[in-house]
Amino acid sequence: MITRIVxxxxxxALFWSAPTFSKLPSERSKSLIAGLAEGELKNKLAxxxxxxxxxxxxxxxxxxxxxxxxxxxxxxxxxxxxxxAGIIECDVTFTKDRELVxxxxxxxxxxxxxxxxxxxxEKCSSPPDLTSSAPFKNVKCCTSDITxxxxxxxxxxxxxxxxxxxxxxxxxxxxxxFKSELYSGPATLMSHAESVxxxxxxxxxxxxxxxxxxxxxxxxxxxxQQAYAQxxxxxxxxxxxxxxxxxxxxxxxxxxxxxxxxxxxxGRQAVWLDGRYxxxxxxxxxxxxxxxxxxxxxxxxxxxxxxxxWMLLSTDSNNQLIASSYATAATQAGLNxxxxxxxxxxxxxxxxxxxxQTVKPAIDSDSDVFEVLDALAMKVKIKGVxxxxxxxxTVYANCMGL
Numbered sequence: 001m002i003t004r005i006v007x008x009x010x011x012x013a014l015f016w017s018a019p020t021f022s023k024l025p026s027e028r029s030k031s032l033i034a035g036l037a038e039g040e041l042k043n044k045l046a047x048x049x050x051x052x053x054x055x056x057x058x059x060x061x062x063x064x065x066x067x068x069x070x071x072x073x074x075x076x077x078x079x080x081x082x083x084x085a086g087i088i089e090c091d092v093t094f095t096k097d098r099e100l101v102x103x104x105x106x107x108x109x110x111x112x113x114x115x116x117x118x119x120x121x122e123k124c125s126s127p128p129d130l131t132s133s134a135p136f137k138n139v140k141c142c143t144s145d146i147t148x149x150x151x152x153x154x155x156x157x158x159x160x161x162x163x164x165x166x167x168x169x170x171x172x173x174x175x176x177x178f179k180s181e182l183y184s185g186p187a188t189l190m191s192h193a194e195s196v197x198x199x200x201x202x203x204x205x206x207x208x209x210x211x212x213x214x215x216x217x218x219x220x221x222x223x224x225q226q227a228y229a230q231x232x233x234x235x236x237x238x239x240x241x242x243x244x245x246x247x248x249x250x251x252x253x254x255x256x257x258x259x260x261x262x263x264x265x266x267g268r269q270a271v272w273l274d275g276r277y278x279x280x281x282x283x284x285x286x287x288x289x290x291x292x293x294x295x296x297x298x299x300x301x302x303x304x305x306x307x308x309x310w311m312l313l314s315t316d317s318n319n320q321l322i323a324s325s326y327a328t329a330a331t332q333a334g335l336n337x338x339x340x341x342x343x344x345x346x347x348x349x350x351x352x353x354x355x356x357q358t359v360k361p362a363i364d365s366d367s368d369v370f371e372v373l374d375a376l377a378m379k380v381k382i383k384g385v386x387x388x389x390x391x392x393x394t395v396y397a398n399c400m401g402l
Contacts, residue, residue, distance in 0.1 A: 023053050023083075025049055025050070025051075029391060032366060032369065033046055033367070033370065033395075036371070045395070045399050048395075053082075053084040053391070054394075054398050055084045055204065055394070056084060056402060058086065058384055058394075058402040059085045059385075059387065059393040060088075060338070060386045060393075061077070061083075061386075061390045062089055062387055062388050063104060064076025064080050065077075065079040065388065065390065066158075066388050067388045067389040068389075070156035071159055072104065073187040073188050074187075074198060075183070076156075076187070077190075081202040081204055083394055084391065084394030084398070085387075086205060087204060087384065088199055088206060090190070091211050094219070095144060096220075098219070099151075100193070100232065101143055102191070102192060102195050106144060106211060107141065107142040107214045110140060111161040112158075112159045113157060113189065114154060116141070116168050116171060117172060118154065120141075120146055123141075128168070135166065136161065136164075136165050137163055144213075148191060151191075152189060152191070155188070155189070157172065192232070195208075200241065205245045206241070207247040207271070209249040210248070225255070229259065230258075243268070246266060246269065247269045247304065248266055248269070248270045248271065249272075249306065256302060257301075260301040269303065269304060270304065271305070273306050277307075284358075285325055287329060290329075294330050298335055304337075305335045305336070307326070308339070308341070308354075309356075310354070310356060311324060311358070312324055312326065312376060313358055313359050315361050319362050321371060321375035331380075337381070338386070339385045341386045343369075343392070348369060349364060370392070374396070
């Protein structure tokens with residue numbers, strides 16, 4: 001069975017000389033371009049849609065290529081590089097023995113791996129209760145429940161789980177929305193150090209996100225948040241990776257400040273992921289509610305700011321895409337902007353979901369992903385964009401010479 005694939009595109013502009021892959025854009029990219037409204041953008045993209053994909057740091061792979069491949073797996077990372085992603089993300093968390101691994105969340109193993117089908121299920125923070133009428137209602141399996149060696153015995157799967165399932169088989173057989181079942185081969189989990197080695201071999205830059213711990217810190221007595229942030233940098237230093245090829249990320253501003261203070265060569269490109277939209281006091285159109293302000297962020301040494309893409313865009317009276325007041329203020333303060341995440345919502349014909357909440361009047365088809373991308377690149381002047389399917393972003397970046 002093959003589910004309907006719904007993926008959209010997004011990009012950014014960091015310049016880098018990169019290798020060319022012997023790979024042409026897919027029929028999907030051609031179809032999206034063909035569906036654009038007649039005009040300059042469609043003509044430009046159509047003129048180069050048959051060109052080979054060339055890696056661009058404007059194209060950032062979010063968790064690999066999770067539209068089709070299990071996230072944060074070797075197979076997904078390699079696919080992202082083949083699609084021309086010039087920067088690839090490993091979300092970072094830690095195991096019971098304090099080893100860093102690639103997972104979007106510390107406690108997502110029950111939905112992103114086969115752990116429930118292995119003896120390691122017994123070690124989960126909240127294992128399934130198969131004697132209950134709802135055995136998976138409260139299931140929770142964390143990387144901190146197991147060692148790195150145990151983690152490496154698991155296989156990745158698409159991120160989904162059926163809490164109403166009655167058996168493990170039923171729980172694992174759930175089909176995710178807006179994803180593909182085309183890839184059914186093995187999906188190899190990776191330590192952070194292994195991802196660094198792989199990314200070096202692929203010739204891409206790296207953007208690890210230090211994920212918020214879901215266990216009490218300090219962990220195991222003395223593993224503090226700063227020790228965790230330090231361990232991330234240590235893996236790059238040990239591998240001989242130059243700081244200019246690394247964009248450290250965190251939603252925790254204290255992590256970014258730590259890198260700026262203790263590792264300025266890495267801190268210079270550290271990215272603060274702006275999650276203030278969760279704060280009821282934060283209003284996107286009211287700068288006085290932004291704490292810290294854009295000027296305060298820049299003054300503290302932050303150079304890169306990464307909000308969800310809807311915070312960077314708005315529409316004018318004619319329903320045309322424009323830069324938001326938030327984006328304008330960030331640019332005026334000298335902050336470099338990175339957007340997330342392009343191919344992660346539902347069909348744009350239905351409004352696009354959470355990631356497009358401020359621009360729904362301007363989109364009515366999946367092809368409009370290129371309109372959104374063009375507005376982010378040309379009007380907001382973003383430096384990069386995360387995508388769950390980097391090909392469309394690469395196509396756009398290559399065509400526009402980004």
